[in-house]
Amino acid sequence: GAGVSQSPSNKVTEKGKDVELRCDPISGHTALYWYRQRLGQGLEFLIYFQGNSAPDKSGLPSDRFSAERTGESVSTLTIQRTQQEDSAVYLCASSPRVRETQYFGPGTRLLVL
Amino acid sequence: GDSVTQMEGPVTLSEEAFLTINCTYTATGYPSLFWYVQYPGEGLQLLLKATKADDKGSNKGFEATYRKETTSFHLEKGSVQVSDSAVYFCALREFSGGGADGLTFGKGTHLIIQP
Numbered sequence: 001g002a003g004v005s006q007s008p009s010n011k012v013t014e015k016g017k018d019v020e021l022r023c024d025p026i027s028g029h030t031a032l033y034w035y036r037q038r039l040g041q042g043l044e045f046l047i048y049f050q051g052n053s054a055p056d057k058s059g060l061p062s063d064r065f066s067a068e069r070t071g072e073s074v075s076t077l078t079i080q081r082t083q084q085e086d087s088a089v090y091l092c093a094s095s096p097r098v099r100e101t102q103y104f105g106p107g108t109r110l111l112v113l
Numbered sequence: 114g115d116s117v118t119q120m121e122g123p124v125t126l127s128e129e130a131f132l133t134i135n136c137t138y139t140a141t142g143y144p145s146l147f148w149y150v151q152y153p154g155e156g157l158q159l160l161l162k163a164t165k166a167d168d169k170g171s172n173k174g175f176e177a178t179y180r181k182e183t184t185s186f187h188l189e190k191g192s193v194q195v196s197d198s199a200v201y202f203c204a205l206r207e208f209s210g211g212g213a214d215g216l217t218f219g220k221g222t223h224l225i226i227q228p
Contacts, residue, residue, distance in 0.1 A: 003156070004156075033215060033216075035215070035216075035218075040220070041220055042117070042202065042218040042219050042220040042221060043202070043204075043216070043218040044218075045215030045216060045217065046215075048215055056215070058215075059215055091156075091157065093157075099206070101159050101162070102159070102216065103159075104149075104156045104157035104158070105156055106155070106156045107156065
């Protein structure tokens with residue numbers, strides 16, 4: 001079946017602009033995760049959603065970052081007033097339930113000029 | 114907090130050589146441990162995992178043993194192939210009971226296998 005998909009695959013934006021990144025999880029997966037991978041760094045956990053529970057936002061780096069998920073489907077990660085240090089690959093993953101294997105999407109490569 | 118340290122790359126080996134990629138971790142509880150692999154142009158894929166001490170995860174000829182006494186989860190393969198060229202990430206997930214379920218990753222090791 002289809003895997004996790006993300007769009008856009010690449011995004012170039014100017015400093016100060018807002019960007020929205022999209023993730024389509026595997027159908028039926030109740031848990032969804034966002035990670036960030038900056039150049040030369042490991043993946044940083046940002047936020048996760050489980051069903052209709054309140055999301056765990058413990059990894060969000062600042063209040064410019066927010067994420068939403070509609071039910072158990074699509075999620076969007078929004079970065080407001082982008083800064084150059086936001087340049088990174090943003091990865092989304094989903095799993096059938098919490099604490100099960102996470103399946104990753106191909107990522108969105110964000111470049112803030 | 115939790116952390117994962119893995120050897121810096123790139124690691125360059127000849128085909129059929131023995132591979133070890135070191136990974137050590139710091140965690141307050143009893144984490145599950147993972148190796149993920151990212152082949153060129155592809156997304157991250159789970160390679161293997163171990164959920165408790167002394168467990169051995171294995172897949173595609175790769176193995177790693179969860180060593181609680183040394184807080185390590187080194188990845189090994191007896192005979193590497195050119196197709197194993199990829200970036201390998203060690204990761205952990207700790208069950209704190211509070212619901213946080215994000216993985217903690219190492220920085221990744223770029224493996225290059227030469228024919």
